[in-house]
Amino acid sequence: MPSKIRPDVTIQHVGDESLVLDLKTGQIHQLNPTAAWILAQCDGEKSTESISKEFAEQFSLESDVAETDVTNTIQQLAQIKVIDID
């Protein structure tokens, strides 16, 4: 399922980390480099599977490890209302 960054969040990069600010609630979230990379792939087009495949290549991971990481991260990003999952 594709996922997309919500329009009411703004993202700023600080070194290799990212800060995600929810403009509606004022809540701020700090993402580590891998979570920031996964968030950047959430363009509303790519599926979780395709992001996992790219993630495995990018970070030299086993495909099942990559899929677990990406799935969990996307769920967490959805939970904190940074992305919508279609």
Place this chain on the structure above:
Amino acid sequence: MTVQEDNINASADQVSEVTSTSDHIVNFEIFGVGVQVNCNDDYIRQLLLQNYSAFLVESANADLTYRAVTKPDGSGYQLNSYQLDSSDPVTDGDFLYNFEKDIELSLQLLRKEWYFIHGAALTYAGKACLLIAPSGGGKSTTTWALLNNGFCYLSDELAPVDPRDMTVAAYPHALCLKAAPPASFPLPDSTLRTRRAMHVPVEALPNGYRMEPTPLHGIFFVQFKPELTSPVIKPVSEGEAAARIYANTLNLLAHADQGLPATITIAQHVPAFEICTTRDLLLSVELLRDTLTAL
């Protein structure tokens, strides 16, 4: 080791000289903002003088005016301003709290260019540092311990940072402690005790206070961990520092893009650390002081 700071201001003599000019009106100047309080009795006036003596001026063009009233039946105190109308009498501690909060909010509105962080600001050997902690996290107690060990006072609650030159403006009202510090760091006799808190006048601080903006060299996120046997300090990343600073900033909406770029600028320019303090405050003080000295 104790370091004498330059520019320590306002002796007790200066205070009495200024206050003798009026029986009822007290004038302060804070961040260039004139504040005038018309008091109807001496006790309430003394409350203000003890807490804001660093800002006393003989007269000021009043940007903010207050009326502080002791109820004739002795049931409490009221504070009124253009934005505050407290009809219910309150205790002396509540009165000071209300005044403090109203002043802080007004100053944020009048000095929008500054970035107001909820935290303590201290200096050591000309370097300013901020202590940021959650409520009950040991900020005030750590501040008091540092002031007893060579640090000089800028503020205990409100740290205005100028993002243009990374300096911290001084806001040295009386140091406010909600809980008594450990016996090894007793409070001076001149401490004002209200029902709400203990207020240490700035004249009684061991190493005095500064009024000048001071370059910011370090930010310390304080956590009290009584279960630890010795304090621990570790650097935090710029991203984490920015997120933590952001969560403790009071006037984010006064800045572009809800304050996020200004927050990041501060986090990228000033090293930040998490320090876990313990019951042995002196060890925590030494660790923090050594870290700041090395920056």
